[in-house]
């Protein structure tokens with residue numbers, strides 16, 4: 001774990017905003033790159049960094065989205081009511097930002113697994129991009145199911161690694177299969193040796209409760225739990241979660257857990 005000051009090398013909005021009835025408004029989604037050799041050299045897919053956002057009392061957690069040599073990228077949603085993400089969105093090239101990381105455990109790819117199914121709900125593509133990069137480098141076959149509320153919120157295809165097989169779904173049917181991205185899972189579950197998911201907590205609940213329907217029964221599924229966090233490294237106990245193996249801290253024991261390890265009752269939207 002390294003505490004460092006990283007230099008911003010680019011920061012651009014890659015997705016527009018969207019206002020959602022009954023839910024928080026999104027102003028945009030940004031891809032920010034940092035020159036940060038210390039963390040970049042140690043980072044594993046699934047890990048995250050805590051970002052010191054201006055004068056916010058608490059740092060904010062973000063998954064490591066991509067790593068290229070000395071650089072790492074974060075993909076983040078800017079919330080209308082979000083002080084930290086508004087600050088981060090305003091950073092310019094050359095600005096300094098305090099980062100702590102890499103934190104948490106990571107996704108685990110079994111050496112025997114050949115076919116990996118990645119399920120991304122919205123901004124949940126953030127840690128899965130890094131996982132896909134690593135898996136493809138290691139000769140695995142990777143299929144990504146990418147979901148969003150509407151076509152304008154779909155992560156740009158040209159930013160994904162070239163050899164990935166991509167299938168899309170939108171809640172409103174404006175592109176790809178209509179409905180939640182989980183609706184695509186049954187078409188690919190039998191092919192997959194392992195499944196990795198990141199998205200809203202309701203997506204995990206759906207997967208946990210409808211395993212048979214999704215053809216996921218007996219299949220190893222890893223999820224990344226994006227809970228609220230205070231410290232990010234096991235000190236404040238703000239991220240404690242009940243698991244089948246007792247109480248765990250999402251920041252230290254996670255954020256990656258086996259889906260079977262989390263009782264569905266714990267998977268309630270915050």
Ligand SMILES: Cc1cc2nc3c(=O)[nH]c(=O)nc-3n(C[C@H](O)[C@H](O)[C@H](O)COP(=O)(O)OP(=O)(O)OC[C@H]3O[C@@H](n4cnc5c(N)ncnc54)[C@H](O)[C@@H]3O)c2cc1C
Pocket residue numbers: 048060061062063064075076077078079081082083084085086123126127225226227228229255270
């Ligand atoms: C391990 C981990 C990895 C994450 N990775 C990413 C990522 O890659 N990209 C990304 O966009 N986001 C990610 N998040 C979520 C991200 O940390 C929050 O969106 C961010 O901290 C919000 O900061 P803010 O200052 O804009 O909002 P705040 O000012 O902190 O909060 C605004 C409102 O949102 C609520 N809120 C804050 N955080 C959460 C949360 N986690 N869940 C539900 N409500 C919340 C607050 O209670 C408040 O009402 C991750 C979270 C975790 C724990």
Ligand code: FES
Pocket residue numbers: 228229230231232233234235236237238239240249250251252
């Ligand atoms: S966020 Fe402090 S213990 Fe997990």
